[in-house]
Structure formats: structure tokens, C-alpha cells
Amino acid sequence: MQNLEDDRRRAERFPLSIDLKFLLQGRHEATGMLLDISETGLALLSETQAEEGDDIVVYPIGLGRLAGKVVRAFDGGIGVQFALAKGQREIIRERLAAVLGGVPYMRLSEKRTSFRIRYNIDTHARIEGQDKTIACTIKDMSKTGCLLKADSQPPIGAEVTLGTLRGRVVRHIENGFAMEFHSAAAQAGAPLPPRQHTA
CATH class of the missing domain: 2.40.10.220 (predicted glycosyltransferase like domains)
Structure with missing residues (x-):
């Protein structure tokens, strides 16, 4: 075990x-x-x-x-x-x-240079240092982050847990905020995979 x-x-x-x-x-x-x-x-x-x-x-x-x-x-x-x-x-x-490595086995979104997959899924985000979770809706998601519609906006830089993913608030939008994921590779001190550029 x-x-x-x-x-x-x-x-x-x-x-x-x-x-x-x-x-x-x-x-x-x-x-x-x-x-x-x-x-x-x-x-x-x-x-x-x-x-x-x-x-x-x-x-x-x-x-x-x-x-x-x-x-x-x-x-x-x-x-x-x-x-x-x-x-x-x-x-x-x-x-x-x-x-x-860039081989299209699956759809994997690239940050800004590629499409973000759009969804409309209700969930809750947990903000570090706060007892209550924030009800929010995932509007779109990519490999590196997601856009969340929410009634409240955590401070820029606040640590966020969304399901099993962790990240931080990087900007505020109208009626919500954007979250950037913490890379598992970065947390482990390993180099990140090379970024793939689109034509």
C-alpha cells in the first residue's frame, strides 16, 4: 500500500x-x-x-x-x-x-497562442486564508489556467484551489477572475516542457 x-x-x-x-x-x-x-x-x-x-x-x-x-x-x-x-x-x-512534446494525441490548450476550451461548469473555489468557498462557474480552461465567473473577486496573487488544481489569481475581469495554475513540474523543481508555437 x-x-x-x-x-x-x-x-x-x-x-x-x-x-x-x-x-x-x-x-x-x-x-x-x-x-x-x-x-x-x-x-x-x-x-x-x-x-x-x-x-x-x-x-x-x-x-x-x-x-x-x-x-x-x-x-x-x-x-x-x-x-x-x-x-x-x-x-x-x-x-x-x-x-x-507537441504531438496532437489530444487537444491540449496552449497559453494565449492556442484556443481555450469553453465550458459552463458550476463549481467552488477555495481561497487560501478564507473559511468559505466561492461559488463560481468555469467559463474556459487551458493547459495553464482558467477563467472563472464569480460574484466575488479574490485579491491578485491569492492562492486558489479548484478541485485538485492549485494556482493563483492573476487578474480580475468583469464578474470574475482569471486563475493561473501552478505547474506540477515547477513545484517539483523540474524544467517545464518547451512551449509549442502555433503558426
Whole structure:
């Protein structure tokens, strides 16, 4: 069990906004959006509720069938731990590497130079130092950040937790704010993948 926990901590998580379908307990079909993914698990946003321990099969566009267990249910989403063989994990690792290297395995948004995927998903953001969460709506999301519609605006630079993603407020917009994600690679002190330039 300890080795599994160590693997989960070492696995780098990447923010990816991809449409998906999933199956709960082998019978409840639902849709959602991928929030982030590693070779050991993922987080997704969905209005469908799940409970810890539920069997789940997720089908993100471009990644095929990913089976696992619900390990966490947060407001507006689900955390999943994969139950995959070593060979299947290696395939996920290769596909993630391909995306970050610029190979179009999946739609991966690039900051400003590429499209941001538009959504209209209600969720809650937790602001560091505040007891209450902020009700907000994800308007669009990219690899590096998202735009949130909200009644209140945290200060510029405030630390924000959105599901399993952490980041900071970088600007205010009318009726909301923009959040920039903290890169898992940057937090670990590793170099970030090279930025891909569009024509």
C-alpha cells in the first residue's frame, strides 16, 4: 500500500481540458470534463455524484478506456485512481509525453497562442486564508489556467484551489477572475516542457 502511495506522489499531474464520458458501478453513464491526469489517476468535473470506492471507467477523448476506483469526491468533481497494468500505464505515459512534446494525441490548450476550451461548469473555489468557498462557474480552461465567473473577486496573487488544481489569481475581469495554475513540474523543481508555437 505504501508503494502505491509513493507512486501517486511521484506521478506528475498535468492540467488537461478534454471532454469525456464515464461509467459508474457498471451501469450509470455520465459526461464530464477532464481536469488533470497522471499515469496513476485523474480528476474530472461533472454534475454526476460518486462515492469513494465506486468502480469507474473513464473514456477521455484520445486516451481510450481507463478503469479505476473513485478515491475522492469533491464539490463538482471526482478523483480517480487507476487500476491499470504496467503496460497500460506506460501507454498513458507515452501519450502524455507526446502531448507535451507537441504531438496532437489530444487537444491540449496552449497559453494565449492556442484556443481555450469553453465550458459552463458550476463549481467552488477555495481561497487560501478564507473559511468559505466561492461559488463560481468555469467559463474556459487551458493547459495553464482558467477563467472563472464569480460574484466575488479574490485579491491578485491569492492562492486558489479548484478541485485538485492549485494556482493563483492573476487578474480580475468583469464578474470574475482569471486563475493561473501552478505547474506540477515547477513545484517539483523540474524544467517545464518547451512551449509549442502555433503558426
